[in-house]
Amino acid sequence: MSDLPVVIIGAGPIGLAAAAHALERGLQPLIFEAGATAGAAISTWGHIRLFSPWQFNVDAAARRLLEPTGWTSPRGTALPYGSELVADYVAPLAAVPTIAETLHLNTQVIAVTRQGMDKTRTKGRDDQPFLVRVEGPHGVEDHLARAVIDASGTWDQPNPLGQGGLPAHGEAAAARFITHPLPDVTGADRSKFDGKRVMVVGAGHSAANTLLALGQVAKATDDTSIIWAVRGTGSADRLYGGGDLDGLPARGQLGSRLRKLVDDGVVELRTNFTITGFSADEALTVHASDDSIDVDILIPATGFRPDLGILKELRLELDPAVEAPRALGPLIDPEFHSCGTVQAHGAKELAHPDKDFYLVGMKSYGRAPTFLMATGYEQVRSVVAALAGDLAASADVQLDLPETGVCSTDLGGSCDAPAVLAEEETDSCCSTPSLVTIGVPTGTLHGRSNDPDY
Template identity: 45%
Template sequence: MSEISPAPNPADTSGAASRMLPVAVLGAGPIGLAAAAELVGRDQQVIVLEAGDRPAAGVESWGHVRLFSPWSELTSPAGTALLQPSGWQHPAADRYPTGAEWVTDYLAPLAAVLGDRIRLGNRVVGVARQDRDLVVDSGRAEQAFVVYVEDSSGTVSRILARSVIDATGTLARPNPLGSEGYPVPGERAAADRIVYGMPDPATDEDRYAGRATAVVGSGASALTSLIALTSEPLHRQGSRVVWVLRRGTVGDSYGGGEADELPARGALGTRVREAVEEGLIDVVTGFRTLAVDTDSNGVTLVGSDGRRIDGLDQVVCVTGFRPDLSFLSEVRLELDNRLQAPVQLAAEIDPNYHSCGSVRPHGHRALAQPEPGLYLAGMKSYGRAPSFLAMTGFEQVRSIAAALAGDGAAADDVQLVLPDSGVCGGAGLFDDDTTVGGCCGTTAATPEFVELTGLVTATGAPVVAAERTTN
């Protein structure tokens, strides 16, 4: 094991040596890169640790998806300021990029400017205080953070940092089929028959066309999966689609239609309702998966009430995502006991009470953990809550960077203003990247979901790469 950063002088108990260390940003996704740009803009030392072999690897995994947000909402002020001296030109503000375009036209250039501050292939496996485990109080706040990283060869190194911003997101941890939060018996054994994400019409024809597929989930991911599976090229003669809902009735799973604050999501629900009425989708309600059986006849979902859904070729599981807290076990956290989000933020984003647009602007104070200098940001800060705004994440890390630079006034001056609905307009069901509509009654660009909800493929087929739901 090697130690990358020099250790502070053990005789220095003032913490001054620790303050000379870099800020460690975990994750080189959109919010992690924005955090690094903010810190560089304030002349702060920063190191970005990314598990993937390239920046924004998570976004690339759903690169065929067109976002609901226009370019005006997908670039951070600090990021654009860092890019402009290189001759970079901001894409047309009113256009709606795909994930691949977001990477190619903004995230990858930003990562290139950040240069060797980004360390790829470095998976964070632990965060601690130097010479302190979770139990020890004495001198804790004065000690540097130690970030344990594992490279592709399995070698573990220690990196010292004065602060840690965890922007690792939740995409890597999809929820299982089981309604109790754990994989059910047979689920892991059937891993080759279960997809935890959205079908891609451009590449998945052989897997889905003419086959029997169950879609488990009730959010926009489920709706867009159902539309893709009942549309060409994934739908053909012999196709069978089953929509499996844990709730007792379909209810508002279709969304609000024209009244939905997400117009495109409302359109998704309308199209799914039509497909159900046409007999293209079989709906099974009140079904909580107890087990998965696999045999020569295919896959069977077994319900807790004894019902069985037989003869399936595969299952699309779109039941949401959750944060990975395992590598934070030796630092002190204060998270909501349901959402696994910072307690000061949880009440604002609780899907049991609030819509996606109801969260108020928040900054470093809401995101700080009891471990001084540790912050959760971006999708990670939302825990298991189902929606996240890119603009919110940009403002989160702007506030955190200001606090770390000692600019308390700027850190507390959180100015992001969101419309009451929170999300309006977007590309919807169509591939027209100038299409804007909806609930705000304006064609002006407004904040939208970016990584999570109501996305469509570049060919117009609706897809959600990473929508998080609680069912």
């Protein structure tokens, strides 16, 4: 099987980093990206600025691949928008000839299995190549691979809005009133919210970013009203994060500004709000356990979960709680860890019973919101080293985070969401380094919260 490629699912930052490391190791990557461009999921939230400066957003092997092309790294201390992350890093990396010739866009992976074997077959299993079925411009095709790295993220699999991890009654029928996560509230999507009664559901940074943007709309348009619904009970103080005490200035400002919107009455906060159902007619009625509210539009910020359907013929071993690889699950459980307390990990922790198959990036964290992009880069370095037979390098996992690169579990426990900066703020406000989590397929990165209180 040594002459077969390593299939990489997803052409976001983590997937492309995996390809860069594969090329350095003399392995042949074959990349399948469902979107029309590399970093397609990031582009959907391109209007959002990240917490992390450029110095932490570029993988080392990717940098070594880019620099001979004349690419110039952006200023290390600057905080990129999602659109800049794509334009100034992801797109140039995807255009490097050795990457571009292996990249298949508009190509959706629909199944991964072993050639000639379903998951019940054991004898000789490790000696059979993977069969990766895709649907793309040329129809449905099968490809053989020596290994598969799934970096497809979770962006296309949002959590449902109902209780207990289930969709609320009527949720599907109400879809026309529910936006995608992180809409461009003050830009391209503004007409959807001007003069409307808007509900934001969720308690993480993604919800905070959206609420701050809606606050700008409400101040400019008197008849725009905002309801913030969270499932949790008790004091609202924990929703606002560390404020001035936060080691990451941009993140602290996020919570402080949100508190002011609530205190000023611009945002109506509803706690203990568990959605039980929807009624959709001319407007949307949101039913909770002891209340009902009519709104014009609802913005979900309730997090994401991995889509494991394409992997059902593989032998996976997943943590029963967070749906991460079993060895990784206890290290990232959001009830006990923030992204700053997750130890470095690599191929050993990411392995599954099906040899040479790996989940990496945001998808490897399952439902946990503690993923860091820098962690993903170290994951794929270790995984590719293992595939190349360099077990010593694979086992030598390290993650050098800055002292303040620790994401608090405040604001709903989400470490992934980007920073919203006031117009007068500049990059100097974030001279203290920080790291952003990213989960784009997928990948986002996307802002997202997997907060248990939404």
